Amino acid sequence: MQTGELRHLRWPAAAAGLPAAGRLRHLVAGALRTGRPLAVWREPGADHPRLLVARSLEAAYTGLPPALDAQAPAGFAFFPFRDSDHTPALFLPPDVVFDTGQPETVAVAAPARDLVPALTAWLAAAPVEELGWHHSPQPAPHAATRTEYTALVDAGVAAIEAAAVVKVVTSRAARRALPAGFDPLAALAELSEKYPRAFVSLVSVPGVGTWLGATPEILAEVTADGIFRTMALAATQPLTAAVTPRTAIWRQKEIEEQALVARYVVNCFKQLRLREYHETGPRTVIAGQLLHLRTDFEVNLRQVPFPNLGTDMLRLLHPTSAVGGMPKAAALQFIQAHEGYDRAYYSGFLGPVNVAAPGVARLYVNLRCLQLRPTEAILYAGTGLTVDSDPAREWQETELKLQTVAAVLN
Missing domain, CATH: 3.30.310 (TATA-Binding Protein)
Incomplete structure (x- = not known):
């Protein structure tokens, strides 16, 4: 601007x-x-x-x-x-x-x-205590039970075994009552303090609703000095006193899951015939109370003949294999047929473009988020499935991810 x-x-x-x-x-x-x-x-x-x-x-x-x-x-x-x-x-x-x-x-x-x-x-104007946030007129999404979600994971693993997909990301919604006097602006400040490395946001739009979140994942970033960045973020385990980025051990399932996401990013570069990119990782990173595997990708836009690289990559990346799966079309078809609810803005993307300065854009995958309703919050979480996925572990992973934003409801 x-x-x-x-x-x-x-x-x-x-x-x-x-x-x-x-x-x-x-x-x-x-x-x-x-x-x-x-x-x-x-x-x-x-x-x-x-x-x-x-x-x-x-x-x-x-x-x-x-x-x-x-x-x-x-x-x-x-x-x-x-x-x-x-x-x-x-x-x-x-x-x-x-x-x-x-x-x-x-x-x-x-x-x-x-x-x-x-x-x-x-x-x-005089100070305002209670604010009239916008709410979606759509019915609240179905919240899957543990039995329903484990059945969804079983179906995803079966699709992988049948070679219908290589990887698919399943997700679910959960409903939580709002505490008395819940204040989204105060919740935003609390998330900002709890998760300094996250992109923390509060979006409220008439007819669409109000969404609050703290996401760790960059989808596409362009810096003032002409650097394009994206990342492959996948695999999850809890951060504890004994399990830190230095001591974390990853299972084969999680290593494979993250490698598929990284391969997806590389394939997007290949579609644009771009070879001049720098890849770093994978490495273990902290996101809230969780650990993930992350690979970073960087391109110097001043050294490649691709002036529209950021725009082209954004359109190729979304939705990434970290939220959909591979191959993209087959994974999205599975999600639509089996997931049983509308994700809405969960696993979409958000962020400022050219607001801080011309040529500066930071877009993030909308993870670790909730949708605000009049008396409740709808929380969302998902897991990436491979042929080795265990339904009980996948349910527990969604529980861990829900805790990130649920912290402001306690």
Whole structure:
């Protein structure tokens, strides 16, 4: 987003004593009260969250994944696992941006200048205790029982044994009651503190709903100095005092699962006839209270003749084999036929494009997330299956993954 396209509004004197978190709450309250889409996020390792508000829902709809280059439109991507009428692909334009690390002003983009009077009223409004978050009008998804999920794993293993798929990722939803007085903004702050290495986000859109999460997995990143990055993240075991990245031992099943995801990324490079990439790993990494195997991939865009590499890779990668399987078409067909619920935005992707600066994009796979309902939260978790998968272990792995975001419901 170009600086010259922005107008910077200063907070009124009445709000001078408000801390940055209070100012963020003011703006979120105004956006929700007027039915506008918004996203709040905190980058891995960052100290402060940012807020983006789109002027209207219509301005947020899109048909294609965002372009990852300096000349592309800026915005916040919020894409489902599968696009549908009730889970549309969204790209929220940065009509209003507030950085809590620089809390003295609020930036307003040129197309949204008509929002200035309303925005001025938001800034001067009285503090709001309860916020009216958006909820999906769709019925809550079916929450699989342990028996149902282990049967799904058995079906996935059978499909692999029959050579219908090489790998498939099965998932389930779980329903949890919201604690009294649950505050999504406070939950976002709690997740940020608990998981400093995660991408922590809170997205609320009229007619779509409100999603909160802390994901460890980069889907596609383009940096200011022209570096494209992605990763292959798979395999899971709990982090304990005895099992750390230095001491972790991985089973053959988990090593194979992660290798398939890495191979999928390499195959995407091959489809683009790109050979100049740097691969590091696999290595054991921490994500919350879990350990995973991760392989990192990096391309210097200034040294290859692929100016649209980031955009092309994004379209090839999603949904990755870490959330779908291999071959992609066959795995997605299995999921649609057997999983028994709509993943919606779980295992889709989200993140800012060209908001911090032109040419800077960071998109993450939407894992370790929950959907906020009026009285409950819908949590999601999945596991990658190979021919050696054990249904009891796969159920337990989903239980461990659910705990990441469920921590804010305790």
